[in-house]
Amino acid sequence: MKKTLLGVSLLSTAVLAACGSDSESGSGSGEETETLTVGATSVPHAEILEFAEDQLAEENVELEIETFNDYIVPNEALASGEIDANYFQHIPYLEDQMEENENFNFVNMGGIHIEPIGVYSQEYDSLDALPDGAEIIMSNSVADHGRILQMLEQEGVLTLEEGAGVEATVDDIAENPKNLQFQADIDAATLPQVYNNGEGDAVFINSNYAIDADLNPQEDAIALESPEDNPYVNVVAAREEDEDNETIQTLVDVLQSDETQEFIEEEYDGAVIPAEQE
Numbered sequence: 001m002k003k004t005l006l007g008v009s010l011l012s013t014a015v016l017a018a019c020g021s022d023s024e025s026g027s028g029s030g031e032e033t034e035t036l037t038v039g040a041t042s043v044p045h046a047e048i049l050e051f052a053e054d055q056l057a058e059e060n061v062e063l064e065i066e067t068f069n070d071y072i073v074p075n076e077a078l079a080s081g082e083i084d085a086n087y088f089q090h091i092p093y094l095e096d097q098m099e100e101n102e103n104f105n106f107v108n109m110g111g112i113h114i115e116p117i118g119v120y121s122q123e124y125d126s127l128d129a130l131p132d133g134a135e136i137i138m139s140n141s142v143a144d145h146g147r148i149l150q151m152l153e154q155e156g157v158l159t160l161e162e163g164a165g166v167e168a169t170v171d172d173i174a175e176n177p178k179n180l181q182f183q184a185d186i187d188a189a190t191l192p193q194v195y196n197n198g199e200g201d202a203v204f205i206n207s208n209y210a211i212d213a214d215l216n217p218q219e220d221a222i223a224l225e226s227p228e229d230n231p232y233v234n235v236v237a238a239r240e241e242d243e244d245n246e247t248i249q250t251l252v253d254v255l256q257s258d259e260t261q262e263f264i265e266e267e268y269d270g271a272v273i274p275a276e277q278e
Contacts, residue, residue: 157178159174
Protein backbone atom coordinates (compact mmCIF):
# COMPACT_ATOMS: atom_id res chain seq x y z
CA MET A 1 0.00 0.00 0.00
CA LYS A 2 2.82 2.39 0.86
CA LYS A 3 4.45 1.61 -2.47
CA THR A 4 1.20 2.41 -4.29
CA LEU A 5 0.79 5.74 -2.48
CA LEU A 6 4.37 6.67 -3.28
CA GLY A 7 3.76 5.93 -6.95
CA VAL A 8 0.65 8.08 -6.98
CA SER A 9 2.52 10.86 -5.20
CA LEU A 10 5.36 10.81 -7.74
CA LEU A 11 2.90 10.75 -10.63
CA SER A 12 0.95 13.69 -9.17
CA THR A 13 4.15 15.66 -8.73
CA ALA A 14 5.11 15.03 -12.34
CA VAL A 15 1.69 16.09 -13.61
CA LEU A 16 1.71 19.28 -11.53
CA ALA A 17 5.18 20.13 -12.77
CA ALA A 18 4.09 19.66 -16.36
CA CYS A 19 0.97 21.82 -15.86
CA GLY A 20 3.02 24.56 -14.23
CA SER A 21 5.36 24.60 -17.19
CA ASP A 22 2.51 24.97 -19.68
CA SER A 23 0.74 27.76 -17.77
CA GLU A 24 3.89 29.79 -17.27
CA SER A 25 5.66 29.34 -20.56
CA GLY A 26 2.90 29.31 -23.15
CA SER A 27 4.26 27.50 -26.20
CA GLY A 28 7.30 26.27 -24.39
CA SER A 29 9.27 29.44 -25.14
CA GLY A 30 9.98 30.17 -21.49
CA GLU A 31 7.73 33.24 -21.56
CA GLU A 32 4.69 33.64 -19.36
CA THR A 33 1.31 33.46 -21.10
CA GLU A 34 -0.70 36.69 -20.95
CA THR A 35 -4.50 36.67 -20.98
CA LEU A 36 -6.16 39.42 -23.03
CA THR A 37 -9.90 40.10 -22.87
CA VAL A 38 -11.27 41.87 -25.94
CA GLY A 39 -14.82 43.07 -26.53
CA ALA A 40 -16.25 42.78 -30.04
CA THR A 41 -19.46 42.64 -31.99
CA SER A 42 -20.14 39.18 -33.39
CA VAL A 43 -19.68 39.76 -37.13
CA PRO A 44 -17.07 40.24 -38.40
CA HIS A 45 -15.03 41.33 -35.40
CA ALA A 46 -15.42 38.29 -33.12
CA GLU A 47 -14.97 35.99 -36.11
CA ILE A 48 -11.72 37.71 -37.04
CA LEU A 49 -10.53 37.49 -33.44
CA GLU A 50 -11.35 33.78 -33.37
CA PHE A 51 -9.24 33.29 -36.49
CA ALA A 52 -6.36 35.11 -34.81
CA GLU A 53 -6.40 32.96 -31.67
CA ASP A 54 -3.83 30.44 -32.93
CA GLN A 55 -1.42 33.13 -34.03
CA LEU A 56 -1.77 34.83 -30.65
CA ALA A 57 -1.16 31.55 -28.83
CA GLU A 58 2.16 31.30 -30.66
CA GLU A 59 2.98 34.70 -29.16
CA ASN A 60 2.02 33.49 -25.67
CA VAL A 61 -1.24 35.42 -25.62
CA GLU A 62 -4.45 33.69 -24.53
CA LEU A 63 -7.41 35.54 -26.05
CA GLU A 64 -10.78 35.81 -24.34
CA ILE A 65 -13.52 37.30 -26.53
CA GLU A 66 -16.52 39.10 -25.01
CA THR A 67 -19.28 39.50 -27.61
CA PHE A 68 -21.61 42.51 -27.59
CA ASN A 69 -24.72 43.24 -29.64
CA ASP A 70 -24.60 47.03 -29.69
CA TYR A 71 -22.23 49.98 -30.04
CA ILE A 72 -22.65 51.40 -26.53
CA VAL A 73 -21.70 48.72 -24.02
CA PRO A 74 -18.26 47.79 -25.45
CA ASN A 75 -16.88 51.25 -24.67
CA GLU A 76 -18.52 51.30 -21.24
CA ALA A 77 -16.93 47.92 -20.51
CA LEU A 78 -13.55 49.21 -21.64
CA ALA A 79 -13.80 52.35 -19.49
CA SER A 80 -14.75 50.31 -16.41
CA GLY A 81 -11.89 47.86 -16.88
CA GLU A 82 -14.11 44.84 -17.56
CA ILE A 83 -12.19 44.25 -20.78
CA ASP A 84 -8.65 45.13 -21.86
CA ALA A 85 -9.49 46.38 -25.37
CA ASN A 86 -12.32 46.44 -27.84
CA TYR A 87 -12.60 45.94 -31.57
CA PHE A 88 -15.89 47.04 -33.08
CA GLN A 89 -15.83 50.74 -33.96
CA HIS A 90 -14.48 53.01 -36.66
CA ILE A 91 -12.34 56.07 -35.99
CA PRO A 92 -15.01 58.83 -36.28
CA TYR A 93 -17.29 56.91 -33.90
CA LEU A 94 -14.46 56.43 -31.41
CA GLU A 95 -13.61 60.13 -31.51
CA ASP A 96 -17.28 61.11 -31.20
CA GLN A 97 -17.77 58.85 -28.17
CA MET A 98 -14.72 60.28 -26.41
CA GLU A 99 -16.03 63.81 -26.95
CA GLU A 100 -19.40 62.89 -25.46
CA ASN A 101 -18.10 60.86 -22.49
CA GLU A 102 -15.46 62.40 -20.26
CA ASN A 103 -14.54 59.01 -18.75
CA PHE A 104 -13.78 57.51 -22.17
CA ASN A 105 -10.03 58.07 -22.21
CA PHE A 106 -9.13 55.75 -25.07
CA VAL A 107 -6.45 55.43 -27.73
CA ASN A 108 -6.55 53.99 -31.22
CA MET A 109 -4.08 51.09 -31.12
CA GLY A 110 -4.27 50.36 -34.86
CA GLY A 111 -6.60 50.04 -37.84
CA ILE A 112 -7.69 46.60 -39.05
CA HIS A 113 -10.45 46.76 -41.66
CA ILE A 114 -13.14 48.79 -43.40
CA GLU A 115 -16.80 47.81 -43.66
CA PRO A 116 -18.30 49.77 -46.57
CA ILE A 117 -21.78 50.90 -45.55
CA GLY A 118 -24.53 49.91 -47.97
CA VAL A 119 -27.99 51.15 -48.89
CA TYR A 120 -30.76 48.58 -49.31
CA SER A 121 -34.23 48.86 -50.79
CA GLN A 122 -37.11 46.44 -51.26
CA GLU A 123 -38.60 48.49 -54.11
CA TYR A 124 -35.83 50.33 -55.95
CA ASP A 125 -32.70 49.01 -57.63
CA SER A 126 -30.66 52.23 -57.59
CA LEU A 127 -30.44 55.56 -55.81
CA ASP A 128 -31.42 57.30 -59.04
CA ALA A 129 -34.69 55.36 -59.01
CA LEU A 130 -35.75 56.73 -55.64
CA PRO A 131 -38.93 58.83 -55.98
CA ASP A 132 -39.46 62.42 -54.93
CA GLY A 133 -39.83 62.60 -51.16
CA ALA A 134 -38.32 59.14 -50.59
CA GLU A 135 -37.79 58.18 -46.95
CA ILE A 136 -34.17 57.35 -46.08
CA ILE A 137 -33.64 55.42 -42.85
CA MET A 138 -30.28 55.48 -41.10
CA SER A 139 -29.07 54.64 -37.61
CA ASN A 140 -29.09 56.93 -34.60
CA SER A 141 -25.27 56.85 -34.62
CA VAL A 142 -24.44 60.48 -35.39
CA ALA A 143 -20.93 59.48 -36.42
CA ASP A 144 -22.42 57.65 -39.43
CA HIS A 145 -24.62 60.51 -40.64
CA GLY A 146 -21.82 62.41 -42.35
CA ARG A 147 -20.65 59.16 -43.87
CA ILE A 148 -24.07 58.47 -45.37
CA LEU A 149 -24.58 62.03 -46.59
CA GLN A 150 -21.13 62.07 -48.21
CA MET A 151 -21.97 58.81 -49.98
CA LEU A 152 -25.23 60.29 -51.28
CA GLU A 153 -23.30 63.31 -52.50
CA GLN A 154 -20.74 61.10 -54.27
CA GLU A 155 -23.62 59.25 -55.92
CA GLY A 156 -25.01 62.57 -57.19
CA VAL A 157 -28.22 62.40 -55.18
CA LEU A 158 -27.68 65.57 -53.15
CA THR A 159 -25.11 68.30 -52.48
CA LEU A 160 -23.62 69.26 -49.13
CA GLU A 161 -22.39 72.64 -47.97
CA GLU A 162 -18.73 73.09 -48.79
CA GLY A 163 -16.44 71.67 -46.11
CA ALA A 164 -19.17 69.71 -44.31
CA GLY A 165 -16.96 66.60 -44.27
CA VAL A 166 -17.42 63.57 -42.03
CA GLU A 167 -19.31 65.61 -39.42
CA ALA A 168 -22.05 66.59 -41.87
CA THR A 169 -25.66 66.46 -40.72
CA VAL A 170 -28.91 66.87 -42.62
CA ASP A 171 -28.68 70.58 -41.81
CA ASP A 172 -25.62 70.71 -44.08
CA ILE A 173 -27.57 69.65 -47.17
CA ALA A 174 -27.31 72.46 -49.72
CA GLU A 175 -29.28 70.87 -52.56
CA ASN A 176 -31.81 68.04 -52.26
CA PRO A 177 -33.45 67.72 -55.69
CA LYS A 178 -35.33 64.54 -54.74
CA ASN A 179 -36.56 66.13 -51.51
CA LEU A 180 -35.31 63.11 -49.57
CA GLN A 181 -36.68 62.71 -46.06
CA PHE A 182 -34.40 61.31 -43.35
CA GLN A 183 -35.28 59.19 -40.33
CA ALA A 184 -32.35 58.79 -37.97
CA ASP A 185 -33.67 57.39 -34.69
CA ILE A 186 -33.14 53.67 -35.30
CA ASP A 187 -30.64 51.53 -33.40
CA ALA A 188 -28.03 50.23 -35.86
CA ALA A 189 -28.55 46.59 -34.87
CA THR A 190 -32.23 46.71 -35.84
CA LEU A 191 -31.72 48.16 -39.33
CA PRO A 192 -31.76 44.75 -41.09
CA GLN A 193 -35.17 44.04 -39.53
CA VAL A 194 -36.38 47.49 -40.60
CA TYR A 195 -35.31 46.62 -44.14
CA ASN A 196 -36.91 43.16 -44.02
CA ASN A 197 -40.15 44.78 -42.83
CA GLY A 198 -40.15 46.97 -45.93
CA GLU A 199 -40.01 50.18 -43.93
CA GLY A 200 -38.84 53.32 -45.72
CA ASP A 201 -37.73 53.53 -49.34
CA ALA A 202 -34.06 52.93 -48.61
CA VAL A 203 -32.17 51.78 -45.51
CA PHE A 204 -28.48 52.33 -44.79
CA ILE A 205 -27.04 49.32 -42.98
CA ASN A 206 -23.57 48.86 -41.54
CA SER A 207 -21.97 45.83 -43.19
CA ASN A 208 -21.39 43.96 -39.92
CA TYR A 209 -25.11 43.94 -39.20
CA ALA A 210 -25.95 43.24 -42.84
CA ILE A 211 -23.70 40.17 -42.91
CA ASP A 212 -25.07 38.97 -39.58
CA ALA A 213 -28.58 39.16 -41.11
CA ASP A 214 -27.52 37.07 -44.15
CA LEU A 215 -27.42 40.07 -46.47
CA ASN A 216 -24.60 40.19 -49.00
CA PRO A 217 -23.50 43.82 -49.36
CA GLN A 218 -21.90 43.14 -52.73
CA GLU A 219 -25.08 41.60 -54.15
CA ASP A 220 -27.99 42.98 -52.13
CA ALA A 221 -27.06 46.64 -51.68
CA ILE A 222 -28.26 49.06 -54.35
CA ALA A 223 -25.19 51.19 -53.62
CA LEU A 224 -22.06 50.55 -51.60
CA GLU A 225 -19.61 53.00 -50.10
CA SER A 226 -16.22 53.23 -51.79
CA PRO A 227 -13.29 51.93 -49.69
CA GLU A 228 -10.84 54.39 -51.30
CA ASP A 229 -9.64 57.16 -48.97
CA ASN A 230 -12.20 55.89 -46.48
CA PRO A 231 -11.74 57.34 -42.96
CA TYR A 232 -14.06 54.77 -41.37
CA VAL A 233 -11.39 52.23 -40.47
CA ASN A 234 -12.35 49.81 -37.70
CA VAL A 235 -9.74 49.87 -34.96
CA VAL A 236 -8.61 48.20 -31.78
CA ALA A 237 -9.17 50.65 -28.91
CA ALA A 238 -7.62 50.57 -25.44
CA ARG A 239 -7.45 52.79 -22.39
CA GLU A 240 -4.85 55.59 -22.53
CA GLU A 241 -2.74 54.02 -19.79
CA ASP A 242 -2.38 50.91 -21.98
CA GLU A 243 -1.09 52.75 -25.03
CA ASP A 244 2.29 51.02 -24.65
CA ASN A 245 0.86 47.67 -23.58
CA GLU A 246 2.88 45.06 -25.46
CA THR A 247 0.17 42.39 -25.28
CA ILE A 248 -2.43 44.65 -26.91
CA GLN A 249 0.12 45.69 -29.53
CA THR A 250 0.75 42.00 -30.23
CA LEU A 251 -2.98 41.62 -30.87
CA VAL A 252 -2.88 44.51 -33.34
CA ASP A 253 0.19 43.07 -35.07
CA VAL A 254 -1.54 39.71 -35.50
CA LEU A 255 -4.75 41.32 -36.80
CA GLN A 256 -2.67 43.33 -39.28
CA SER A 257 -0.64 40.30 -40.36
CA ASP A 258 -0.77 39.00 -43.93
CA GLU A 259 -2.42 35.80 -42.67
CA THR A 260 -5.30 37.59 -40.99
CA GLN A 261 -5.75 40.13 -43.76
CA GLU A 262 -5.95 37.31 -46.32
CA PHE A 263 -8.59 35.63 -44.17
CA ILE A 264 -10.64 38.84 -44.19
CA GLU A 265 -10.42 39.11 -47.98
CA GLU A 266 -11.40 35.49 -48.58
CA GLU A 267 -14.05 35.15 -45.87
CA TYR A 268 -16.03 38.32 -46.60
CA ASP A 269 -15.56 38.72 -50.35
CA GLY A 270 -15.45 42.52 -50.41
CA ALA A 271 -18.03 43.12 -47.67
CA VAL A 272 -15.12 43.63 -45.27
CA ILE A 273 -11.88 45.04 -46.63
CA PRO A 274 -8.43 45.01 -44.98
CA ALA A 275 -7.25 48.49 -44.09
CA GLU A 276 -4.12 49.77 -45.77
CA GLN A 277 -1.23 49.74 -43.35
CA GLU A 278 1.16 52.67 -43.25
